[in-house]
Amino acid sequence: MATQILPASAETTDTFPINGTDFIEFYVGNAKQASVFYRTAFGFQLIGYRGPETGTRDRASYVLEQGKVRLVLTTAMRPDSPVAAHVHAHGDGVHDIALWVDDARDAFAKAVERGARPALEPTVQRDADGEVVIAGIHTYGETIHSLVERRGYRGPFLPGFVPAASPYAPAPVGLEYVDHCVGNVELGAMNRWVAFYEHVLGFRNLISFDDKTISTEYSALMSKVVSNGNGRIKFPLNEPAEGRKKSQIDEYLDFYGGPGVQHIAIATDDIIRTVTALRDRGVEFLRVPATYYDSVTDRVGRIDEDLAPLRDLGILVDRDDEGYLLQIFTKPIEDRPTLFFEIIQRKGAKSFGAGNFKALFEAIEREQALRGNL
Ligand code: FE2
Numbered sequence: 001m002a003t004q005i006l007p008a009s010a011e012t013t014d015t016f017p018i019n020g021t022d023f024i025e026f027y028v029g030n031a032k033q034a035s036v037f038y039r040t041a042f043g044f045q046l047i048g049y050r051g052p053e054t055g056t057r058d059r060a061s062y063v064l065e066q067g068k069v070r071l072v073l074t075t076a077m078r079p080d081s082p083v084a085a086h087v088h089a090h091g092d093g094v095h096d097i098a099l100w101v102d103d104a105r106d107a108f109a110k111a112v113e114r115g116a117r118p119a120l121e122p123t124v125q126r127d128a129d130g131e132v133v134i135a136g137i138h139t140y141g142e143t144i145h146s147l148v149e150r151r152g153y154r155g156p157f158l159p160g161f162v163p164a165a166s167p168y169a170p171a172p173v174g175l176e177y178v179d180h181c182v183g184n185v186e187l188g189a190m191n192r193w194v195a196f197y198e199h200v201l202g203f204r205n206l207i208s209f210d211d212k213t214i215s216t217e218y219s220a221l222m223s224k225v226v227s228n229g230n231g232r233i234k235f236p237l238n239e240p241a242e243g244r245k246k247s248q249i250d251e252y253l254d255f256y257g258g259p260g261v262q263h264i265a266i267a268t269d270d271i272i273r274t275v276t277a278l279r280d281r282g283v284e285f286l287r288v289p290a291t292y293y294d295s296v297t298d299r300v301g302r303i304d305e306d307l308a309p310l311r312d313l314g315i316l317v318d319r320d321d322e323g324y325l326l327q328i329f330t331k332p333i334e335d336r337p338t339l340f341f342e343i344i345q346r347k348g349a350k351s352f353g354a355g356n357f358k359a360l361f362e363a364i365e366r367e368q369a370l371r372g373n374l
Helices: 031-042 082-090 103-113 192-199 248-256 271-280 290-294 297-299 305-311 354-369
Strands: 003-004 017-025 046-051 059-066 068-074 091-099 120-125 130-139 146-150 175-182 204-208 220-227 233-242 260-267 316-320 323-329 340-347
Touching: 017 082, 017 120, 017 175, 031 059, 031 340, 068 082, 068 146, 068 175, 068 248, 082 091, 082 146, 091 103, 091 260, 103 146, 120 146, 120 290, 175 248, 175 297, 175 340, 192 204, 192 233, 233 248, 248 323, 248 340, 248 354, 271 323, 290 297, 290 305, 297 316, 316 354
Parallel strands: 017 068, 091 146, 175 233, 260 340
Antiparallel strands: 003 204, 017 091, 046 059, 059 068, 120 130, 130 146, 175 260, 204 220, 220 233, 316 323, 323 340
16 A cells, blocks of 8 residues: 555654644854845744844844744854854754743653753743743754743743844735644655654654655655644655655755755645735745646545636645645745745645645656756
């Protein structure tokens, strides 16, 4: 069987409770400029800042927010910084998928006891707005999971950050929350990382796709999805599979310099409005051939949306037993073919768009070929 969807269990096996994604921190070459890009193109709002002017000497960070999505863009002030080393190795990319927990000390102790590699011992941070406890564990590559316990903290983000706003504030585009974050790992490493999330964090392996489901004429990949008990944290993990040519995962690993976050999927409740706004602001999306729309209704049945705007924008549709979903993928948002975003609207479906994989991966391969990397 090519795709295996495991029965959902009512039983929560989480090692510790996770309330959701607290923030996603990017290490970038120029956070000041990146913040303008994410505000202009994606409609994020600037809410906080930390840097030399506020007493942090070695780095500058901008906190952006839209709906429940919080991005932190951090840059190094000097070349000997670990932030600079990360950017040197990977280009702009995700360093931290931070998890919002009830008790960071307990979460850290349990995770480390079960085999997680510590990234940050539990640390109490305080300012006039209250107290936060933060710890951190390593995951694939140089990526970490901060464990953030907020204890009723009243400040804009974390202690040390000051509120920030800009008179330049393009309107939000309807991005609501982080739906899932996908990691690319090396050939043969996927099952090890699935086991890490199962054993260390108590997650469950919800769905498995083998290389027959996810293959084109040229390449293949394998993917498994792990999730926590309340489903707010979903991490698909991809590894390359043998194919006639270089897979998109190989291309990522090559240019990122190892495992890392491949894409961040953000949910909207009006994908046509959101994608129209993103397109008008210069965000570039992958396109599938127009013939995709000739057969889409045969494949997915009746949907609420008109086909014309979906075709015009290049939005993809897929259905599972529980409903359908609409999704679209940006091109990589750096010059290196690494991180990209997915915009997703769920109308009952809890899956990830397997019916679109082939058309989508062929679109990616056309881009790879243009880059000389297929
Ligand atoms: Fe996705």
